[in-house]
Amino acid sequence: MKSHRSPLLRGFLACAAVLLVIGVADAALHDVLAQNPFGAPKSAQPAEPEAGGLIGWLLAKQSEFYRQMSSTIRAAKSDGSAVWTLLFISFAYGIFHAAGPGHGKAVIASYLVANRETARRGIALSFASALMQSMVAILIVGISAWILNATARTMCKAEGAIEIASYGLIALFGLRLVWVKGLTFIRALQAAQPVPAMAGVPHDHHAHSHHQDTHDHQHHDHGHAHHGHDHVHDEHCGHSHGPTPSELAGPGGWQRGFAAILTVGIRPCSGAILVLVFALAQGLFWAGIAATLLMGLGTAITVAAIAVVAVSAKDVAARLSGARDGGGALFMRGLEFGAAALVLLFGAGLLLGYIAAERTTCF
């Protein structure tokens, strides 16, 4: 299955890689630059030129569902069955709304590609981060508005702080990925130059001894010591053999995943906060909570679908490029590095964009 690829196929792969990089760079740059399309200081989130077609339809659907929410919550005060409508609308809104770097869809997809994760883990990560996002929104409104009866202004400041923190986390997370993947990529480059590196002696040695270490340490102390080893292990074995399922499911997997969940999930969606406060004002806070959770479920489904697409696309590419050969491995490591860089770009873009934007909620 893996040995000889026709030049044509390799050509296609190269094109695909270029397209991916362009698409990805465009999306990232879009977020960095569109904050400031014409040097004006006050632009906010990117406004898209081509609002027709699919994007226009998505926008229209989102707005439609979102706008129905307030009237449905109002109706639920007197008519209990309206709650079901509310839940359905929230769910649908979540599905359509699960977009935008703030919601971490692109971050999750890039993370999965960079870290050679499985589709199953992609789905789990999507659901966990969406659930966390909902919980953060509920907690913010629950504590500040319901318990403390804080004003919108105070809530907004809290939101703003969390937002900055979350963008910073994405950038940091991206930085770490870039560091790890960059090293791996450089090693792959070095390995590819003299010999089309097949499994070399040092690699075998390192990988296995570290595995041993990991297990030994794990029984006594966990967390940090273990994490450190996992890290080293990752760098060393990265360049010459592809991921095996045991590596992915291995210890430390959930810790790595937790960083992704936290990074993406800590930022609440402004829509959810507005719905919660509105529900609270109507004396139906529980309906707001239910709506927020359903929104989260809808979001999770869309993000999970994208995660699966990203992972499968990468798997197909890995198979076609013969990831175990020198060139193919190099290609895949480069791809992973690119995905890591994308996470960093998203973080930096959001962080820089924040300074000029997002205040609108506070107004």
Next chain:
Amino acid sequence: MRALFGYLLVAAMMLVSGAASAHPHVWITASSELLYAEDGSITGVRHAWTFDDMFSAYAVQGLESKTKGAYTREELVPLAQTNVESLKEYAYFTFAKADGKKERFQEPVDYFLDYKDAVLTLHFTLALKNPVKPKQLVLEVFDRSFFIDFQMAKDNPVKLVGAPSGCQMKLERPSDGTATAQKLNEQTFTDGPNANFGMMFANKITVDCP
């Protein structure tokens, strides 16, 4: 081939994700008055912006009021203050051009909030830094980030107060995407670097005077 397809899909998804992040969370129904001096020059704009019920509930959250669920103009003074202060950063979402030349506004005056039927209306007056007497005035109201969706009111969206006779007002609403998008292309072409993408959601008021 499948890889290519997959990548295209991923790339497309990411592009979409970047784009769709811009969707409104706040809806404003606006009505505006253009203010004229006696000599027929335009001195400023008076806006009345009614927020949607969801945002209104959010904005009054935690505010103290004598009567539960009702807020007097006095009780809303601090909020109105915050509003106009925050609006400054966004140039009050109001962009004027007199015979093609950009005009600037002073800080808002006479601002206050009304709370009626569970929605807030923000009133404020923007005076032009320099009153103008152009043949054509173009006033646009929009949020280029599209976080706020501006719609001009159904009835009496624009009033000309004290305008010289013979002035003609025309309002273009950002109805559906396609028509405006085409117009946008032309405009982008003609306006060069001043063109702006968020414009497609703009409410464009044009006043031609003889």
